[in-house]
Amino acid sequence: MQSVLQACALAAGAAVLLIAAFVVAEGRPALGAVFGPVWDPEAGAFGVLPMLAGSLAVTAGALALAVPAGIGMALFLTEVAPPALGTAVRPLLQALAGVPSVVYGFVGLTLLVPAIRRGLGGPGFSALAGALVLAVMVLPTIAAVGEDALRALPPTFREGALALGATPWQAVRRVLLPAARSGLVTAVVLGLGRALGETMAVLMVTGNVAAAPRSPLDPVRTLTGNIAMEMGYAVGQHRAALFATGALLLALVMLVNAAARRASR
Amino acid sequence: MKAILSALAVTVTGLLAGLLGLLVRKGAAFVTVDFLLGLPARAGQSGGILPVLVSTGLLVGGALLLALPLGAGTALYLQEYARPGRLVEGLRALTEALAGVPSIIFGLFGFSLFVIRLGWGWSLASGSATLALMLLPTVIRTTEEALAAVPRELREGAAALGATRWEAIRRVVLKSAASGVLTGAVLALGRALGETAAVLLTAGSDLGMPTSPLSPGRTMAVHLYILATEGLSEGRAYATALVLVAAVLAVNLAANLLMARGQRP
């Protein structure tokens, strides 16, 4: 029996290595070309820097919203809410996390994009739309992991601060948040990883223009969106470029996850 | 501080309530028995979604059928058999890395391997195999946690009674960890329901009723994506979104109940 189970474990461990090796091998012919500034497959240009800018813009925007909101929700659950309210709110956050990304994309497409166009200008399809949709998707992750980090703190931290005359806000700002820092950083980094890897919702609301955004109202194309859109028909060097993009994305996400693990130690 | 955090919590819960309310308001009228059990007509502009429901069930069921044994086997090996050391740490790190791989990469891998190289084409088989890889980390992680929660005394008691390691696991440990393992399966199910990009690339988007593992199939998430982006029927799109979200929420609720029941002594 042991050998059967060992085989399972080795197979599972091999899976990610196989995927990584496959993506890198198929992308190798184009690994140099992807670091250019222009994506125009018909002209033989396979630079993904505009899409990297798109991914970063959308992710940064999402985190700018989701990190304060997520940590705020975590603080709400640990510091403000009575336990009964907490048990009601927590499943709601979980539900928000469980809603499939395509539903967020759909609501973004039908409500958010026209609203941005009418209210702020531009085509509506924009980095801003992508950031807003991603922020809602990433917030529950940051809130949940952040809450775990705050709950892991000994109650004496809070009690001690209050006993020394601090206001609740001072206790949070000067004692609890710094003490929970590694866990909070993990929460943020996990959110970052999830945002970078998201495909469908951003594909539906960002307009997919392969150019770096000059303002939040400009349409963008993310690394994931690029792969999803062009995979079906790409051949030769174009196809290799998409795999190389995948390898780049994989490297980015692995880096982010490794940073999370290091931060949580 | 309390005021700000409370306002934030109200906003976030309001967001979720608003989202659900929107889906209900625009889609509930279309969720009839005819819709759930009827066949689609005119590419989904009218009619029902029965083939979509069937494809979703078969695809997700197939994925769980592949992921549960492999994942549970891996978890059993890591928890019960392997001696702590570099190999175990390495395997665990690899399976965690699998969790971070963006879904589009799984789609790339699955498309190239199952659809093209193995010749399965766009099919439920290709989709299930790809989805199984994505679910593996969730199953491994939750099974490991469930196994770790089983008290040592149970294992030692079984050994004292003369059981071999496998007999002890099969008759004692697994029974005790059963609800935790089931919770993991249910969580994986929830995640599988929401997957879109990888499924579209591997299982295709044909609206017909699947007749074999090699038939293509359209899942609920993919159907929503197509209805939404092609503007085929806003009401049916909202209805599909409502059914999908309801399914995911039901799955989450089941997971929560199982977890709570498992924790009772």
Add this chain to the structure above:
Amino acid sequence: MRTLRCLLPLLVLLAACASSGRGLRVAGSTSVQPLAEILAEAYTRSGGGRVSIQGGGSTAGVQAVLHGVAGLGAVSRRLAPEESAQGLVAHTIGYDLLTVVVHPTNPLAAISRARLGRLFSGVAADWRDVGGPPGPVYLVSREAGSGSREAFRSLVGPVSPRALIQSSAGAIRVAVMANPQAIGYVSLPVARMGGLKALAVDGRRPDEPGYPLVRPVSFVTLGPPQGEAAAFLRFVASPAGRELIREEGLVPAGDGP
């Protein structure tokens, strides 16, 4: 739970011997997809086998046929020389009218091909430049592998890299319907789904003879058609098939230019 692992080889066996469940796969152009689905439905109803339709774009369809993943590719452009060189054969089933669409409130009703080219290449970036009220022009186009895009390029001109990209004709329709300053191009069947205004080009409306933006619609096979693919193609060329093509607004092959 462990017995589940015994089902794994069974699944593989099922997969191997259930190839009868595959049926004919048609993959490719999303512009042609509505028509393909109607033809497939009618073909199956009249006694033919099961036909499944997949989108992805014309070039994706070509790739699918080359890799053996699909039996027929649906393309809305001419085959490129290198594609024909690999053994692909195009069977033209009709002619589609590439329709230029704007929001219903757009005052523009007609445009010359030259001005259309200036709009879409990005040279004319404001509606003022083509005789409309001032405001930015939002171009909506298909992605690079699309047959519609290729047909547009050869009939009108290149598309600006700043155009918004949507992956299907239906998605272009959604985008233009939602933005009074948008302009895009779709196939006639999709334009007929409503909610848009079709522009006359070079003085001709799409429903008038002589409309300039005409492109062939074909099913492609690898080598000469065989088996189910051949049967389906025969149905499409039959009077019943040609009537369905006509109903969708296309001109069936052999009906004249």
